[in-house]
Every structure is written in C-alpha cells, then in structure tokens.
Amino acid sequence: MLPTTHYLYFGIALFALGLGGAALRRSLIAVLLSVQLMFMAAAVLLCAYVPVHGAAQGRVAALLIVLVGFVEVTIAAAVVVRAIRSGEPESSPVAWLEDWAEDWAARSEGEGS
Amino acid sequence: MAFFASALLCLGGAGYAVTARRLDRALAAFAVSILAAAVPLVQLGAGSVAALVVLAGAGVLGLLAGVDHLARATARTQSSEADTEATPPRARPWSYWILAGSGVAALIWVLLATGSRQVVEAPEPPRGFAESSQAAWLSLGSEGAWLWPSTVVALLALCAVLAGVLSMVSPATGEGGR
Numbered sequence: 001m002l003p004t005t006h007y008l009y010f011g012i013a014l015f016a017l018g019l020g021g022a023a024l025r026r027s028l029i030a031v032l033l034s035v036q037l038m039f040m041a042a043a044v045l046l047c048a049y050v051p052v053h054g055a056a057q058g059r060v061a062a063l064l065i066v067l068v069g070f071v072e073v074t075i076a077a078a079v080v081v082r083a084i085r086s087g088e089p090e091s092s093p094v095a096w097l098e099d100w101a102e103d104w105a106a107r108s109e110g111e112g113s
Numbered sequence: 114m115a116f117f118a119s120a121l122l123c124l125g126g127a128g129y130a131v132t133a134r135r136l137d138r139a140l141a142a143f144a145v146s147i148l149a150a151a152v153p154l155v156q157l158g159a160g161s162v163a164a165l166v167v168l169a170g171a172g173v174l175g176l177l178a179g180v181d182h183l184a185r186a187t188a189r190t191q192s193s194e195a196d197t198e199a200t201p202p203r204a205r206p207w208s209y210w211i212l213a214g215s216g217v218a219a220l221i222w223v224l225l226a227t228g229s230r231q232v233v234e235a236p237e238p239p240r241g242f243a244e245s246s247q248a249a250w251l252s253l254g255s256e257g258a259w260l261w262p263s264t265v266v267a268l269l270a271l272c273a274v275l276a277g278v279l280s281m282v283s284p285a286t287g288e289g290g291r
Contacts, residue, residue, distance in 0.1 A: 001156075002116055002156070006116065006120075007153060007157070010116075010120045010123075010124075010153065013124055014123065014124065014127060014150070017124065017127045017128055017131055018127070018131070020131065021130075021131030021132075025131065028180075029136055029139065029140075029177050029180075029181065030130075030131060030139065032173070032177060033130050033131065033139065033140075033143050033173075033177070034131055036143070036169075036170070036173055037127050037130075037131070037146070040147070040150055040166060043154070043162055043166060044150065044153060044154065047154055047157045047158075047159040047162055048153075048157060050157065050158075050159070051157070051158075059159050059161070059162055060264070062159065062162045063161065063162055063165055063264060063267070064267055066162065066165045066166050066169050067165070067169070067267050067268075067271060069169060069173075070169040070172055070173060070271070071271060071274045073172075073173045073176055073177070074172075074176060074274065074275065075274065075277075077176040077177065077179070077180050078277075078279075080180050080184075081180060081183060084183060084184055084187050085187075
C-alpha cells in the first residue's frame with residue numbers, strides 16, 4: 001500500500017483546484033463543480049487516514065460529506081430553476097452560467113450606453 | 114502505478130473542468146475526474162465511498178446539465194418574445210409526497226431511537242484510548258452495527274431535502290394542491 005502522504009498530496013491538490021475555481025470563476029456551473037471537487041478531496045483524505053488510525057468512522061464521514069455535497073448542488077440547482085422561472089435575471093438566464101469576463105463586459109457596455 | 118495514473122487523470126480533468134469555458138466540455142472533464150478519483154478510494158478499501166462518489170457525480174452532472182438546458186431554453190423563449198400564457202397551477206408531483214414522507218419518517222425514527230436510548234447506549238471506551246484522548250471518544254457501538262442505520266438515516270434525510278427542492282421547483286398550486 002502506498003504511503004499516506006501520496007493521498008495527502010493528491011487531496012491537497014484536488015482541494016486547491018476546487019478552491020481556486022470557486023474563488024476565481026463567476027460561472028455558477030464552474031463554482032458548483034469546484035465545490036464538488038473540494039468535497040471529493042475531503043472524502044479522499046478521510047478515507048486515506050482510516051488505515052492510519054484504524055477507525056472506520058472516517059469512511060462514514062466521507063459518505064456523509066459526499067452526500068452533503070450532492071444535496072448542496074441539488075439545492076443550488078433548485079434555487080436557480082426557481083429564479084429562472086420567476087424571471088429574476090433581468091437580462092438573460094444564460095448570464096448566470098457564463099463566466100465573469102463576458103458578464104463584466106456586458107455590464108460595462110450597459111452602463112456605458 | 115494505477116494511483117499515479119488515476120491521480121494525474123483526476124487532477125487534469127479537474128483542472129480542465131474548472132477552467133473550461135464551454136459547459137459540455139467542463140462537465141465531460143468533471144465526469145472523467147470523478148471516475149478517476151474512484152480508483153484511489155477503491156485502493157484505500159473504501160468501495161462504498163467510491164460508489165457513492167460516482168453516483169453523486171452522475172447526479173451532479175445531470176442536475177447541472179438540466180439547469181443549463183433550462184436556462185438556455187428560457188433565454189430562447191425570451192429572445193423570441195413569444196406570448197406566454199399563464200400556465201394553470203399544478204398539483205405537486207407524487208414523488209414529492211413520497212420523498213417528504215420518507216423524510217418525516219426518518220425524523221420520527223431518529224427521535225424515537227434517541228428517546229428510547231437505543232442509539233446513545235454504547236460499550237465503554239478502551240482503556241488506553243480513554244487515557245490518551247478522552248475527548249475524542251465517540252461512542253458508536255461495535256463496528257458495522259451502526260454503519261447501515263446511519264447511512265439509511267442519511268439517505269432518508271436526503272429524501273427530505275429532495276422533497277424540499279421539489280417544492281421549490283414545482284411552485285404553489287391552486288385547487289388540488291397546496
């Protein structure tokens with residue numbers, strides 16, 4: 001079996017990717033995917049330390065974390081669907097899903113004109 | 114070797130999913146990342162966690178693809194400026210009542226189990242463990258006995274959340290619904 005540090009580095013890299021995506025992107029889809037990556041990294045780390053401590057609670061915690069991540073995405077999707085149906089986005093619902101660059105450019109053009 | 118290959122694939126897919134502009138490519142890369150992340154989990158002996166990760170990833174992909182489809186369809190409708198007649202109110206779907214009932218049943222189950230002290234009673238902590246870190250002891254009983262009940266309760270809680278989501282997606286109704 002590989003040493004725990006391998007899984008530790010893998011989890012840290014995965015978490016860093018997710019954190020960077022959640023912090024730097026404004027696209028709703030990208031942010032939700034990034035949050036999922038962070039949840040996945042936490043699950044990997046919990047499972048990696050189960051053999052070290054010899055306790056199976058880590059796997060149960062990993063199961064719950066993955067479940068919580070799925071629930072979080074489900075709630076976010078429901079909120080977006082509700083907002084789209086109620087006509088909350090003033091310009092276009094697709095603007096919620098596009099990246100910040102296009103959104104910022106569109107807003108700048110709207111403010112300029 | 115399998116770990117390094119899967120880790121490389123997972124990190125590469127995750128990086129592309131985070132940075133990709135096109136949604137379909139981002140979702141495809143995320144799917145690859147999820148499948149690759151299951152390999153280290155299986156190597157760690159956490160097959161159930163790997164299976165749940167894959168299932169949850171599939172659910173997330175379906176949800177996000179559905180949201181994108183709905184948003185683009187709504188945008189097309191807005192752009193064509195078609196006259197939209199007010200849709201008649203609909204009753205909540207039967208799946209809502211099944212999920213909501215499961216969630217309420219889970220709540221009642223947990224309350225009854227806690228009230229009758231079936232959950233809180235557990236054997237004494239091991240001696241050495243109690244001396245080293247007393248605060249970390251979590252009395253959960255023998256291994257395996259609590260795994261499936263806790264997972265079932267978590268899944269029923271998920272049913273309750275999904276019912277709440279359905280109540281948001283299918284808004285209020287007129288006659289025949291609440």
